[in-house]
Amino acid sequence: METALERNCAESPDLRSEIRTLMDANHLNLCLECGKCSAVCPMVNFYGEYVHTRCTRSVVERLCFDPGGISDEALWYCWACKECTFFCPSGVDFQNFMTAFRELMVAHGHRDHAHFCSVCGAYMMPKKQRDYLETTMNLNGNSELLWECPNCKKGKYLNVLYKLAGGNGKSSHR
């Protein structure tokens, strides 16, 4: 079954070379497949199971041989917590790559698995991450923590501060 990424890459050859550029910039080619990243990744704890095709090392391996070979799921699992980047003995910056990669995918229309700010529409986190946080934090969809991006939240607080300081209540932020 063709993954969305495979389809995208087939449709736009530019996407393949953009992915390649991102890979080079973040040194994915230095990966020696040692597995330390997968071993320190906290995903297993959050999702309760280990599926190799979604883990850090697997994503890097597959990208090196075939950018289209990554499943839709695999793109949206990572929490970008930076453990893998911190520990990688070869200098692969997976966290930065994943963040930039997602932005690229969103720009190419991959919006199904992503969660966006309800105020400004900016990309916030994978839907999976939002769902997990919601259930563990018992938030039931009402908290601004999960539905407003940091920029919007900051804007709100700045407005409050201005009001307190005696201004006319509207910051120029955002």
Add this chain to the structure above:
Amino acid sequence: MSKAIRVGVFVCHCGSNIGGIVNVPDVVEYAKTLPWVEWAEGNLYTCSEDGLSSIRNKIDELHLNRVVVASCTPRTHETLFRKNCQRAGLNKYLFEFVNLREHCSWVHMGKSDEATLKAKDLVRMGVAKVSLLKPQEDLATEVTRSTLVLGGGVSGLTAALALANQGYLVEVVEKEDELGGLLRFVNRVFPTHRSSAELLNPLIDAVLAHRNIRVHLGSELVEVKGFVGNFSAVIRENGGSRDLNVGTIIVAVGAQAHKPEGAFGYGRFENVMTQLDFETQCGRYDRFKRVVMINCVGARDEERSYCGRFCCIVALKNALLVKEANPQAEVTILQRDVMAVGRLYEDYYRRALEKGVRFVRYRKAEPPRVEGAGTRAEKVRVLHTLMGKEIELDADLVLLTTPLVPAEDNAALSRMMKIPLGMDGFFLEAHQKLRPVEFPADGIFVAGCARYPAEITESIGQALAAAAKAAIPMARGKVVSEAFVAEVDPGLCSACGRCVSVCPFGAVDWAEVPAPDRKKRSVARVNPAECKGCGLCASSCLSGAIRLSGFTDEQIFAMIATQR
């Protein structure tokens, strides 16, 4: 000899190597009860400075004239203890070594009581024998100040130059018509990527120009006789033969490239070749778009268990050269382990990764498959072990990374010079850790790929090391050989010739002696300078005519007689 025998016995614990199994204090007490024993003691490490000075002190204090050390192996420590006796003024051949480690504690682990009994037996035998030892002197022979270097590759040339620069004469014998060895076929060297000619030509020029070096091209060694300090070699040169007299020999005959016929399409597809083929033939590196390299071809497998040591680096080198000439080229290396050992090569590996060379791990049990049409390979299929799926790589060039294999002449050379070959077919050095460029036969040394695959820096290192070892007897001007040698009694010799053929060192030859009826007859004679005291001749002599000093029948029978 009317002087009374006074024996000192020193029993070693060897840490817990002996003391952990044999009850050493018990053995010491037992030794005190033996005839002629004036002193017995136990040491933690008899070979340490403490142990040695204790022996010297006791020799001095108690006027001991025989010493028995019951410890580890004479192979490593006999010289040490003999010299120690000498230092105390005792003839070094009045010393007997009893092995309580390899002959006792190590082979009877877990059997403490029996091992202790056996240790006592061994010490008793040692004391019986030492009482029959006579003082003897070493034999000194002159050393010719010249070296024969077999092989004109980078190792041979480096050794030759090192010795010549120190003032020794060197004869370089090379079977090809030009110097340089395997390096002639290598295009660029790692990790600098300079051309091999840049390295080789100055070396060859220096050797040809040196007044202390004589080069024999198109020549082969035919025969070697003699011993350290006095070798006489015969070489075949220009259809004729020539005699050379040298003091030392360095074997630097190199290795040969492996041609993996039938493997991965080698011989069938024109674009499948070895790394060395590639360097010799291909000239321009930018012609290729999809290069796949397969490592460990003919190495680390059933046929050949060893690792080629630097072939991984050769693959990295060619991968980098291709990538640097054509950055768009896709270069993939299929490997089982990347042996980029140390500081320089790990960085070199990283350099390849940074340039975009890809690495795929494959398993020995599931080798890659090269597929093609007609005479050209087109694809390589391999199970990417770590991804868990098979991948297909397009290829316009398939390079097979092969190890160096032993040279064909090694077996013949081994027989000719009586130097051993290891199980892998390369020459076997005297001790892998501490004597890596020496042979058991004194005066003959080995360097470079003749010993095991070695890259340029290692080969140069080994060549210089061999040169240093060869310089030692030549600098001293003489060699001193051991007194424990065999001797033929001409009166008993029946001239059957068994000893002559059985001697592994060629130390027994024929000699003429006067016969009773005014004629001459041939008898066997041992050259004491060549004799290593192995005893093969003495035990093969049917007439009982050969006597091995230090292991005479009288001494052995005395040892046996102590067993009742």
Add this chain to the structure above:
Amino acid sequence: MAQKSVLILGGGIAGIQSAIDLANMGNRVYLVEKKPSIGGRMAQLDKTFPTNDCAMCILAPKMIECANHENITLLTYSEVLEVEGDPGRFKVKVLKKARYVEEDKCVGCGECAEKCPTKVEDEFNAGLGQRKAIYKYFPQAVPSTYVIDPEHCRIFKGKKCGICQKTCKARAINYEQKDQELTLEVGAVIMATGFDLYDVRPLTEYGWGTIKNVLTAMQFERMICASGPTHGHLKRPSDGKEPKNLAFIQCVGSRDVRHKRYCSAVCCMHATKEAVLAHEHYPALSSTIFFMDMRAVGKGFQDYIQRAKTEYAVEYIRARPGRITENEASGNPVIHFEDTTTRQLMSREYDMVILSQALVPSESNAAVAEKIGVGLDDFGFVSPSEDPLNPFATTRGGIVACGFCQSPMDVPDSVVRASAAASKVAEILASNGSERA
């Protein structure tokens, strides 16, 4: 005329080998070693791969040969201060530190150490045991003279003592002894300063220093060595029990951009060796080695690995563990790793874990190199030679380098290069100071 004498810095196996070779050629050799005894790292090993020879058994004869050779002068517990002049005619200053024990009187009996009241962490035993403030560096030390550690000895800290002096029957103790500065004239210098062990405490993911049963490879060597602090018995630091299974983790600090980028060359082999030795001591014991590439490239090494697998219960798992945690009840370390070949995430408990620590150029190397004018690379190794035909040259003419201080390497390679350095020095001396390519 070049001086027919050589200064060798470093008394490990490389320094010892080149000293013997040069002395046998008839040159005078000064062997300078900063520790109280020669022997270097090899003296700390139990056995050596791939022959499993007892390290001390093959090293001791060479140490003794150095001590007894008429052409070799041992300057132990000494450091080089400066090297002036040109190749062939160097003037060297060496500091011989005071032992506070007279070398010509001390017989090495050890009674002083028995009575000394001050205990100090034992460096030779990798911190696993203790020694006294007056000590012999290790049992087979050459020279066998004892030495007082002024940093811990009560007398030097202004407290009352003097027990060793009272005990010594040979009257060898002299608290007033002074450092000595020697000036030597030599034709050439060999650098053979060897290596130190990387401190793996910063790799907190592996817990060395916090999890008791996580050890370094050198600590394990000392433990399994018959002359070590536990007399060759494996004892878990937490409870003294015998381990039934061991795990070895390779590349701890090596092949790591956060620590040392290079490969330390010998760890794949020494971990295998240690696993083999452990099994020999305890036939029921099995080991697992976690590795990235199994770098067994030397002669006989591949066969050694095969035998470890088939005869010595050693399992090899291709993985670089992420973390080590502790099972607090049992004290067992738990290794969390991704087995890269089966693609499974696993956690396994072991009785003891051994970290194959990175090996780094000697800490004192930087200071020595600066004093004598030799360039180092950014890891602290001697800068590679510019001349491919002379791999032993340093940035200063007349000074050659060999052994680990140039690049990570094992004993056979060090021995070869030591002899090679001797050959190069012989050329320098013969050519009256000018080095040849």
